[in-house]
Amino acid sequence: MADPAPVPPPADARRSFLTKLMAMVGGGLATLTPVAAGVWMTLDPLRRKSSAASFLPITKLESVPDDGLPRQFPVIADRNDAWTGFAAEPIGAVYLRREQGSDTIEAVSATCPHAGCFIELDKRDRCFRCPCHNSVFTLDGGIVSPSPSPRTMDSLECEVRDGRVAVKWENYYSGIAEKVARP
Ligand code: FES
Structure with a gap:
């Protein structure tokens, strides 16, 4: 006897997963931006020169x-x-x-x-x-x-x-x- 076909997750569950994924990406970007700016300020030769x-x-x-x-x-x-x-x-x-x-x-x-x-x-x-x-x-x-x-x-x-x-x-x-x- 054949296995029953997989049941797709309900639409609400898919939307919830996408919302969490977007929140994680947005949160990551928000954290990385100031870090990248700090690295730029430290390494940029022009900024170091402008003393x-x-x-x-x-x-x-x-x-x-x-x-x-x-x-x-x-x-x-x-x-x-x-x-x-x-x-x-x-x-x-x-x-x-x-x-x-x-x-x-x-x-x-x-x-x-x-x-x-x-x-x-x-x-x-x-x-x-x-x-x-x-x-x-x-x-x-x-x-x-x-x-x-x-x-x-x-x-x-x-x-x-x-x-x-x-x-x-x-x-x-x-x-x-x-x-x-x-x-
Ligand atoms: S550059 Fe014009 S007089 Fe010196």
Whole structure:
């Protein structure tokens, strides 16, 4: 004699099972989302990089002649983009200046505040010039009028310790009168 055909579960039982399954999936997603966000915050190189600006070693004090004429130095640091770290590469440039007999260093960024071009030193005329739109600056970074730059060259905090010069490196927004550091 043949076995009786299996009896399908009632429609209510199927609906109840589906409701429980959806609740489990939804609950799992709700738990995983904050966990994933926490992992992202921890591992994302951009987020780790966005700490406050720090002092970066630039050169020895004796490498900055005390003749009042600025000298250009690269700013070297580890750099991170969204996913990759690049060890010790140039991220900008600074001009360092020292007056005769002084151990105090003045530092200005070589990035033009007008539109971000690289500012050059004109040794003959003893001034800075930006080749992009002809802004002219004095040796201490002041504007020579008329210049399209909306502000002076960006001064940077500088520290001399144990015969080494370090600069607090920051990038500033260009094209505006205020000196505002990029995050
Ligand atoms: S970018 Fe320097 S003057 Fe325009």
